[in-house]
Amino acid sequence: MTRLGxxxxxxxxxxxxxxxxxxxxxxxxxxxxxxxxxxxxxxxAIFAVTFTWVGAAxxxxxxxxxxxxxxxxxxxxxxxxxxxxxxxxYGIVGRPSxxxxxxxxxxxxSWSWVIEVTFxxxxxxxxxxxxHFPSPRWxxxxxxxxxxxxxxxxxxxxxxxxxxxxxxxxxxFPLFGDTDLSVFLWAMAGLGLAGxxxxxxxxxxxxxxxxxxxxxLKWLAVEAIVISIALIVGTFAQNNKWASLFLxxxxxxxxxxxxxxxxxxxxxxxxxxxxxxxVYGATTAGIGVAFIAGIVxxxxxxxxxxxxxxxxxxxSTLASVALxxxxxxxMQGVVDRRFYRSRYDAARTLDAFSVRLRDxxxxxxxxxxxxxxxxxxxxxxxxxxxxxxPTR
Numbered sequence: 001m002t003r004l005g006x007x008x009x010x011x012x013x014x015x016x017x018x019x020x021x022x023x024x025x026x027x028x029x030x031x032x033x034x035x036x037x038x039x040x041x042x043x044x045a046i047f048a049v050t051f052t053w054v055g056a057a058x059x060x061x062x063x064x065x066x067x068x069x070x071x072x073x074x075x076x077x078x079x080x081x082x083x084x085x086x087x088x089x090y091g092i093v094g095r096p097s098x099x100x101x102x103x104x105x106x107x108x109x110s111w112s113w114v115i116e117v118t119f120x121x122x123x124x125x126x127x128x129x130x131x132h133f134p135s136p137r138w139x140x141x142x143x144x145x146x147x148x149x150x151x152x153x154x155x156x157x158x159x160x161x162x163x164x165x166x167x168x169x170x171x172x173f174p175l176f177g178d179t180d181l182s183v184f185l186w187a188m189a190g191l192g193l194a195g196x197x198x199x200x201x202x203x204x205x206x207x208x209x210x211x212x213x214x215x216x217l218k219w220l221a222v223e224a225i226v227i228s229i230a231l232i233v234g235t236f237a238q239n240n241k242w243a244s245l246f247l248x249x250x251x252x253x254x255x256x257x258x259x260x261x262x263x264x265x266x267x268x269x270x271x272x273x274x275x276x277x278x279v280y281g282a283t284t285a286g287i288g289v290a291f292i293a294g295i296v297x298x299x300x301x302x303x304x305x306x307x308x309x310x311x312x313x314x315x316s317t318l319a320s321v322a323l324x325x326x327x328x329x330x331m332q333g334v335v336d337r338r339f340y341r342s343r344y345d346a347a348r349t350l351d352a353f354s355v356r357l358r359d360x361x362x363x364x365x366x367x368x369x370x371x372x373x374x375x376x377x378x379x380x381x382x383x384x385x386x387x388x389x390p391t392r
Contacts (some may be wrong), residue, residue: 008060011072015052015079019045022082025090032093035167039244044078044085046252047116051075054255065131070124071255074116085109085165093168106166107173111156113165117247118149118191120254121227125198128220128258134201134208141201145194152187159184192231199224223257226250 026042034041052075058068084105091102122145126133133139156164160174164184202224206217230250233243 004063005060008056008072011076012052012056015048015076018076018079018083019048022079022084022086025083025086029086029090029093032089034089034093035162037165037167039165039248041089042082042086043248044081044113046248047078048075048082050252050255051078054259058258066127067124067129067131067258070119070127071258074119077112077116081109081112088166088169098169103169103172106163106169107157107171110163110165110171111153114149114153114156114191117231117251118145118194120251121145121191121195121231122149122198124254125195125202125220125224125227128202129217134205138197138201141194141197145191145198148187148190148194152184152191155184155187192228195231196228199228220254220257223250223253226253 023042023045051071055068055071055073055075058065059072060068062068088102088106088109091099092106123142126138126142133142158171158173158175160171160176163169163171202217202221206221209217227250230243230247233246
């Protein structure tokens with residue numbers, strides 16, 4: 001294994017460990033009363049799983065293309081956010097004094113999400129699919145997006161008052177008292193404008209492209225429309241829960257759209273890797289949802305009997321482990337059926353032939369079934385079967 005491959009695996013391991021640890025802390029502190037904030041508890045885990053898997057697959061096989069590294073970076077940042085957010089809640093909410101590092105963790109979470117949004121809404125759209133700008137003039141959109149992101153992050157990081165996304169703690173570094181967040185809002189308007197410009201660049205690529213490249217681009221073109229609308233709505237509706245859910249969904253669509261482009265049109269020649277990335281990413285996400293949902297339901301059922309969540313956490317963990325293999329098989333079937341239809345149909349044909357072969361005793365019927373199975377799966381120009389006559 002090359003050093004680059006080892007580095008990619010190390011980032012994946014960090015992302016998975018941070019996500020798992022964060023979800024575990026969420027589980028044991030699920031009953032904490034947290035003030036209303038943007039999004040919902042644990043939502044960065046969605047990005048941590050999907051972006052990490054697809055980004056790792058692309059970075060592994062195409063290390064010179066920035067797309068894979070952008071996706072992988074978003075996944076790692078989101079994974080650390082899961083851990084830091086839940087640690088800050090666990091270390092601050094319901095305690096007379098915060099535990100070590102809890103306020104600082106909340107502070108990091110309050111502004112680091114701007115980096116994720118910028119990578120997805122601006123740079124991913126500008127650089128897809130070859131990792132380069134459509135032309136040098138589009139660098140201005142990148143500068144607008146990067147500059148706006150820096151100002152927005154600065155406004156959140158050093159604004160007095162409750163922390164963004166961690167309103168249960170006051171900002172430990174209040175360099176200025178702009179409590180109405182005007183600096184942040186103006187910067188987000190610039191970021192939204194950059195996102196619209198990045199979406200426009202994708203449509204320029206689409207109009208110039210032909211054949212397979214156009215088919216590849218159309219999937220992310222749809223994502224560009226959705227994420228541009230989500231950015232504009234999110235900028236002017238900061239406190240609206242539906243607007244935050246819309247933006248979360250729009251960002252989460254990015255690796256899915258890229259995965260579809262890779263699988264359907266063999267982009268980068270790494271469709272097998274992305275197949276596995278989608279299968280295991282979806283499986284991990286499904287297990288995470290089942291884990292959290294199980295805790296919520298079991299806590300409600302067992303609270304009168306146990307007065308605690310330890311049993312609920314243990315039972316939900318065991319159920320999630322038992323669910324892993326059947327869920328993985330189900331996800332593999334869905335991906336194969338949708339993107340590898342010929343292989344899926346061939347597998348079904350061979351299964352049906354095996355069932356008939358088990359009960360068939362007539363050699364002529366077996367020969368006919370075998371020839372039909374070969375025609376349906378391999379699709380040769382000609383096929384025949386020669387059976388050796390038994391010697392007496």
